[in-house]
């Protein structure tokens with residue numbers, strides 16, 4: 038029997054890759070999305086597949102479905118998008134988690150939450166290990182996202198402790214690849230688009246802040262492995278590529294890979310922008326037998342090809 042799998046936020050960047058992969062693995066997939074940041078274009082190639090269904094629904098509102106597994110991705114993820122309506126963002130994380138967990142409790146489905154490296158805030162421990170509790174501003178412009186995701190983790194753990202809901206928590210670090218929204222303001226999409234158009238590359242701050250970038254295929258591989266591990270492994274587990282780089286280095290690499298004549302310009306650093314970020318992935322290696330495989334140059338070249346087609 039095919040497994041029936043619900044993917045909330047399935048029309049977004051990560052969700053669209055996940056739906057595609059789950060269908061390739063011969064599952065039935067229900068994609069639930071309110072199309073706030075996701076698009077039909079991202080999933081258009083799946084419409085002809087009889088095992089694929091799309092439901093327009095806001096996860097803030099309760100829903101009732103049957104499924105064997107739930108991947109809970111619904112939530113705007115880029116600072117531009119999640120700050121557009123902070124109240125809706127935190128409702129999406131918190132009510133979205135409660136609604137997914139209520140469904141999991143009722144149907145005995147396994148439920149995976151896409152948490153984030155943002156739960157570590159501007160980290161005082163480097164690289165970040167899962168046991169680190171983080172350094173998050175509760176009242177800043179990023180808080181709707183960071184605190185929403187932290188609260189969702191709490192809800193997952195309490196449903197697990199109180200109701201034996203089968204949960205899986207992953208903390209995703211910066212991920213990039215085809216199907217990223219060109220308008221989302223994230224650094225990889227901005228730099229690639231600016232380079233391809235020959236426009237100035239906008240570095241915020243002095244560009245010494247770091248991130249560690251993971252290619253989408255590696256993340257999807259980890260998500261499927263995490264869902265398949267034994268129920269006793271709930272996480273949270275970091276999923277990312279420890280290949281840390283500064284924003285200046287990223288800009289120069291993208292200029293080189295696109296053969297661009299763009300110049301780098303510097304502007305103000307956004308409020309509460311984390312100074313550094315790098316996952317410790319020892320736990321993922323040991324518990325999931327997983328580590329990222331795609332080198333950043335290779336992943337960026339594939340992403341550049343995608344943006345060449347759509348801009």
Ligand code: NAD
Pocket residue numbers: 045046047048049050051052069070071072073074075076094095096097109110111112113114115118129151152153154208209210211212213218
């Ligand atoms: P995305 O914005 O491309 O996708 C999010 C999807 O959720 C979109 O299709 C959007 O329309 C949908 N959505 C938003 N609010 C909704 C609501 N209330 N009801 C139903 N659908 C709703 O973002 P993404 O990069 O694909 O991120 C997916 C998940 O992974 C998010 O939960 C995000 O927090 C998490 N994550 C992503 C990254 C990353 O680097 N991309 C890093 C850490 C965590």
Ligand code: UDP
Pocket residue numbers: 115116211222223224225227228239240241242246248284306307310311
């Ligand atoms: N950033 C930048 N120029 C841009 C967009 C982002 O220098 O055009 C910086 C941003 O200030 C942050 C880093 O790049 O320090 C990563 O930003 P992004 O929004 O992609 O992810 P997040 O901050 O959520 O990790």
